[in-house]
Amino acid sequence: MNLKMKKISLVLIVAIMFFSVLTFSQQIKAEDRLVLATTTSTENSGLLAELLPPFEDKYDVRVDVVSVGTGQAINLGENGDADIILVHARDAEDEFVKEGYGVNRRDVMYNDFVILGPENDPAGIKGLDKAAKAFEKIASSESEFVSRGDNSGTHMKELSIWNEAGVKERDSWYLEVGQGMGASLNIANEQNAYILADRGTFLAYQGDIDLNVLVEGDEVLFNPYGIIPVNPEIHPHVNYQMAMSLVGYITSHQGQSIINNFKVTGEQLFHPSAIEVDKIK
């Protein structure tokens, strides 16, 4: 009995010791932390893995990247669950600032959206110069189309193009998958379906999928990214100082040049827009 008690208390002590060491080690690591809510396109393409480490070293801060759709990223900002957001949906961004949730929005970079589809192109949209016209043809031929369906920047853009094309009824050929850009691309690839994607993610996935760029270059397909710190007057707890430092860094010569030089399989994914490209040092 006594021996058993000793054994059990030994186990308990070891458990508690382990537990407190764990707690302690967690606390040591609690340096300055910045929560960046951003879109799947910036994270999945690998850009942030290049862009953020120099910033983290310079300012001795840990940037925690939560990659979700633009809609959810904005929502995280509104709730004060993120310190800063990097998103691409200009109208929603302006709304976010107008309602007072965000301050000091800056342009960061841009790329463009492309309409991808299978080689045989059942809707016959290859080479069209208007995105809305292409969507109309996809709808009238009832070819399968994969939609992000997650209220992301890409999804919002897609909806506005459907709107422009005047297509209101979308039934069984229209697949709302509710997932990130990469996952949706894989699904479209497996289903031989059409999809609207940002060029950055498409280039990053190009080697693994058989979809081709069928429509590009239309003005409505322009895709600018903005960075917005969360307003400290609404959410006093946010790390506003560090958020502004990140804005400064990303729009600096160093940050812009990293964006400009970021290439996947030899192709440039994003174009810096805070500083004119030929003036970046």
Place this chain on the structure above:
Amino acid sequence: MDYIFDALIEAIEMIIAFDKELVSVVSNSLKLSITSTIIASLIGIPFGIFIGRNKFWGRHFINSVLNTLLSLPTVVVGIFVYSLISRRGVLGEYDLLFSFWGIVFGQVLLILPITTALTRNTVYELEDRMIKTAISIGANRWQCFILILSEIRYGIIGAIVTAFGRVIGEVGIAMMLGGNIKGVTRTITTAMALETHKGRFSFGMALGLILLFLSFLLNFIIYYLQIGEKNNGQQKRNNT
């Protein structure tokens, strides 16, 4: 078909080479699961013994609730805790969302019913005679508690291992409350979900193999304990 084998070979190479990213993800998962399991055990085991030993008003209700919670879906816990620890939630000021302790919070809620109910079940099987004898020769409450603990130790370890197995393999809570932040809250399961989306099968596969190995290990322990219990029971019968 080839790419599966290629990915599998690359996965094994990664495991052997102790790939840095792989190690970070696996150690995150282990730290989280061990912490959650310890907390849930420290609360659940005494609670389970209490419910199993005492006849109190409302225990049938508590038992029904406990049994229901045994199969609690992870996403339900996820969304419930999310609403609590978001900045707009009641516990918003503690900065738990997208952090280690945020996930622990959710996971403890998930497995607390498991440690409690499984402990309670083994207490039910315990022979009352022994406790009565102990009391009759002057054991106090604390000594009774220790006696029960040592008598049901196999059941308790079984409960702990089951709870651990549940958290290490769950993805809903880690994803919703952790946010899949690289190097911080990225776990085996959330990394697997992400890497599959990114088309990096070999990395996901390596994690899958590790997870499979862990669950094999756990099941082996449970099996071993069951045998131990059986032998133990037989011995007792032989002694009487």
